[in-house]
Amino acid sequence: MFTLHVNLNMVELDNLDVKILTHMQENSRKSLQEIAKNCLTSVPTVKTRVDRLVELGIIRKFTIDIDNTKLGISEAILLVNAKPSAVSRIADELMGLEEVKELYVTPDSDAAIVSRVAGDMQRILAIQDRINLTDVNNIRVISVKSASRKDTTIPLSSSSITISCAYCDKKVTGDAVRKKFDEKNYFFCCSTCQGEFEKKYTKLLAKV
Numbered sequence: 001m002f003t004l005h006v007n008l009n010m011v012e013l014d015n016l017d018v019k020i021l022t023h024m025q026e027n028s029r030k031s032l033q034e035i036a037k038n039c040l041t042s043v044p045t046v047k048t049r050v051d052r053l054v055e056l057g058i059i060r061k062f063t064i065d066i067d068n069t070k071l072g073i074s075e076a077i078l079l080v081n082a083k084p085s086a087v088s089r090i091a092d093e094l095m096g097l098e099e100v101k102e103l104y105v106t107p108d109s110d111a112a113i114v115s116r117v118a119g120d121m122q123r124i125l126a127i128q129d130r131i132n133l134t135d136v137n138n139i140r141v142i143s144v145k146s147a148s149r150k151d152t153t154i155p156l157s158s159s160s161i162t163i164s165c166a167y168c169d170k171k172v173t174g175d176a177v178r179k180k181f182d183e184k185n186y187f188f189c190c191s192t193c194q195g196e197f198e199k200k201y202t203k204l205l206a207k208v
């Protein structure tokens with residue numbers, strides 16, 4: 001008696017998906033043309049795959065590394081001190097502004113709203129003229145000199161995507177061997193595992 005190990009929760013990705021993700025993780029600015037060329041496939045194919053990966057939530061976001069200063073874009077931290085009753089209204093108003101990129105509501109009355117803003121500095125400084133200031137005690141804009149962010153790449157190594165060998169359960173690194181059984185894709189770490197799986201699978205089907 002043996003147990004057939006099948007990871008049914010596995011997201012179905014094939015070798016091409018994995019290759020595309022790897023290229024994008026290396027450099028998210030790579031064009032579809034470049035990726036297509038590297039993966040020996042067509043641009044529309046890459047486009048379809050990328051759209052699907054976004055839809056599946058595997059590619060959570062594209063981060064483009066732009067030197068903001070060259071584009072005249074400034075970044076700043078916006079601190080809003082406001083009456084607790086007004087905080088959610090102000091947060092909503094701020095979220096409606098194009099310059100507001102991230103916003104946190106805190107339990108601290110001195111900085112009830114902390115937000116990362118980016119855009120034209122004149123417009124950032126004029127934010128206080130663009131929102132309803134009722135119950136706002138104070139707004140501060142602290143300009144950012146340099147920013148360090150950790151999450152600038154596609155989280156390929158995160159829990160959102162793991163491909164494990166359907167036979168030995170080892171995490172598949174590099175090129176996965178893909179095989180379709182019963183209209184479902186299975187991935188293997190090597191062709192040996194694929195062969196063993198196939199043998200067991202066939203035997204299992206024969207017993208049924």
Ligand SMILES: [Zn+2]
Nearest residue numbers: 165168189193
């Ligand atoms: Zn294996």
